[in-house]
Structures are given as structure tokens and as C-alpha cells.
Amino acid sequence: MASLSLSNLRQVWITQAPQLFTFALYLLLTYAVYRILSLFLSRQKRLSPHSENLARLILRVAAITIALIAVFSVYELPTSWFLGSSALVGAFLGFGSSQTINNVAAGFYVIISKPFEVKDYIKLGDVEGQVEEISINYTKLYTPTFNLLEIPNVQVLNSRVLNCTHEGFIKNTFVFTVPHATPLRNDDLYSKVFKPAIDEISEKYPGVLLRKPEVYFEISTHFGRGFKVRLFVPKGQAKTMYVIQSELSNRFLQLYDEERLKPAPQP
Template identity: 30%
Template sequence: MSWWEELSSWLAWVSEALGPLLPYVEMLIIVIVAVVVERVITRRVRKAVRRLELPPDAGNAILLAVRVIILVAACVAILNIGGVHAAWLVSLSALGGTAIGFASTRSVGNLIAGIYIMVARPFSVGDYVRIDGLEGEVVEITMNYTKLRTPDGTTLLISNQKVLDSRVENFTYEGPGGRRLVRGSFKVSFDHSTPSGELEKALEALLERWAGRLPERPAFRLSKWDKGGKEYTFTFSVEKAGDLLAVRHELLREVLRTWEELKAKRS
């Protein structure tokens, strides 16, 4: 007799010996297997989260999804052993899924979007971003919302679904020496009363004086030219997002003062 035949014979004897207790033993085995599988997968997921340096919220969301799947699978198996027909289980699952889908479409969408943001990392906490025209420093990323703090101190909550559906601009970058810097910008239009060469020479001198006050020397470029005048875009960098508003205001004021002085000399 082969080992397979011996095993089959032994299982048949156990089944006959247990009699009415057999379904309960099978349910217990399913519970034990589910617990073991959950422990093994949880350990591996946590190692992967640490290796990939994912945010804690992303790791918790993945673990929650894994546990829900294992729990549902175990419940289906136990109910099937208890005599509940599989067709009924499928029907109830479909009905429940439809109800949940109608009741929480937005919440589920936000959760999925939150997981995507945490994994893809289009921005991180501390970055200065613009989302659908709203800009500020990212102070928190949760499973449902991204929280921004604007330069004037206002706190904005933007749903993660809206973040994915919107254009996102990240103004944070790594500067010289690995310093984390935030880039700011503004545009100024000038008429043609002052020649471009003379204006640009004066602006270069102004920005050179600012070179020692900021992490990087400010710069400007011609961004528009028409019969009515010319438009220049100015860019600058700061180390703290909270300094953007003050630096932008002061630099803009000095640019306008420089232009007014040039106009006064020519008049």
C-alpha cells in the first residue's frame, strides 16, 4: 500500500471517528490557517514598507486590505462548511458590495488616491506645492486628505481624489550641498519707455545684490513681448516655505523701484 493510500485510509478513519464533530474541526483548522497566513503576510508587508520607506499610513492601509481579504476568505470557507450554499454567498457579497459602493464611492476613491499618493510620492511632507491653483506647504498627508499651510498661515484640506484629478506643481528641490530649497516666482510687466538692454542691466545689478541674501542668486527671463510692453518672470529660492511671501513682496518692491528710477532718469 502506497503512502497516499495509507493517508487516505487514515483520513477516512478520522472522519468516521469524529462524526458530527468533523465540521467544527474543519472550521478550527481554517481559523488556525487564516491566523498563520495573516501573521506571515503581515511580517513580510512590514518589512517591505520599511525597505521602501513608505509612510506609516500607507503601510497600515495595505495591512488593513490584506487582513480584510483573509477574513472574508476565512468566513466564506467556514460558512460553506456550515452548509451555506456558495451561490448565496456570491449573491450576498455582490449585494453588499453594491450597497457599499453606492454609499461610500467618494470615501473609497479618497482612500485609493491616498494610497497612490503615499506610494508614488508626487510630493512629501514639507514640500511647497500648487494644487489646482491652491498653493502652500504640505504639513500632513492622510488616507483621505492632504493638508496645506499657505504662506499667510491658512490651513487648507484638499481631498486626495481632487489631488489626483488636478495639476500638481512641486516647487521644492535639492539645492547645492543637498539643501532642501523652495522656488518662488512672480511676473512683472514693463512698458517700452525704457530700452530692454538698459532695463535688464539694472535688473542684473539688483539681483546681484540679492545673491548673498538668498541660498541661490535670483534670476529673471523675458517671458512675453508685444506692442503694449514686455513681461519678465523672476525666480528666487528660500530655505523655508514660510519666507516665500515676505521675500516675494520685498524683491518685487525693489524691482518696481529700480524701474521707476530708470524712468525718472530718462524723463
């Protein structure tokens, strides 16, 4: 019994080995070509990040297609197998497969229609960040928490997008709130808190900040007075922008506390 099983295994190996080696060779060559072309793309300085991302996406789809063609060619499978099995595959995968197809279609639509490009800074619903990649299934954002967030392309397509990148640089806005209890008027806040902090940060990052940050009074609520702060940094430098925003907010707080804690002038 054991010898019969070994004999069957040996026979299967002898008959299948050439096809397995051929298939493995196809995959190896496909992967090698993919890696070479990917390396070539990464060295092309003339390509914009968005164009490079599109080229990489096309390469991935082409590699998957070639792998499928290799399976049918090496094992001489009739194409009717693929067509006949589609209903069975659809029954098994169901919702998951439709979502995948929708994500792929949405990804290509986003790349072609260009509501944003790679390295743009966008606000998408409740999240924001710098677009690092638009892949087959996901759009990847580098968020203010210094993490990479993957959002399904279908969700991207169905969301309102605010693109904060214009004319080659990011114009991002955040809100700084001052409690109503503060004795400082808006003019005092501008002259004693906002302006000194902005001057310090601008001197610290002369090559990054394309222009000085701007502060505007926005709204007064029961929480306090809200001031809109705008930052201007080159496209693709979201990480530095996050650092500058944190340092600027911290400096606002320090100067505000210094002014708030000063003893009242004697009459």
C-alpha cells in the same frame, strides 16, 4: 410609573456598566499608545518628513481599526452584523462613503507612488504650495497666502502635478511684468532694476537663498513685457520664500519707478 422607569434605568446601568467601562478603557489605552508613538515619531530626527507622515497615517488607521474591534469584542457582536449592515450603511451614505473610500485609497497611492513628498513645493492645477501633510482624506498645502489649503486626495490624483523641489531645494518661478510704456530697454532693466534688487535681497538672506535669484525675459504681450524670476531656497522653507518673493517684487517696483521718473537727459 416613575419608579418603574428608574428601576429599568438602574437595571440597564448595572448590566451595561462593565461593558461601558471596558470599552472606555480600550479607547483610553488606544489613545495613550497612539499619543506615545506619535511623540516618539516626532523625536526621530533620522526620519524624513514624508516617512513620518506615512507612519502617522498608518497609526491613525490602526487606531480606528482597534476601536472597531473593541466595539465588537466588548459587546460580543457577531461579525455577520457588520457584513449584513454594510448594504444599509451604503444606502444611507451612498456617494459620501464612496468618496471617503476613494480619498483614503488615493492618499495611500500618493504616499507610495511619491509624485511628491511632504515638504515638497508643488503646483497642483491652479493652486500651489508646500505639502505639509498627506492625511487619510486630504493633502494639505501651505499656500502663498499663508493659509493651509486642504485638497481631497482624489482631486490630487486626478490633477497634473508640477513638483518644484529638486536636489533638496525649491526652485520656484514667478513672473514680473513691465508695461510697454516704460522708456527702459531690457538691458537697462537688468542693470538698473533687477541686478541691484537681487544683490540687496541676496545680502539680506545669505543663509536662506542657496544661490542668487535669476531673471529671464519670457514673453511680450499687450499687457507688457514679462520676466521670469527664479528663486532657490531650501526644501521646507516656503514661508520664507513667500516673504523673499514679496520683498523682491516690491524692490523691483521701487527701482523701476525711480528710473521711470528720472528726468530725461537734456540734449
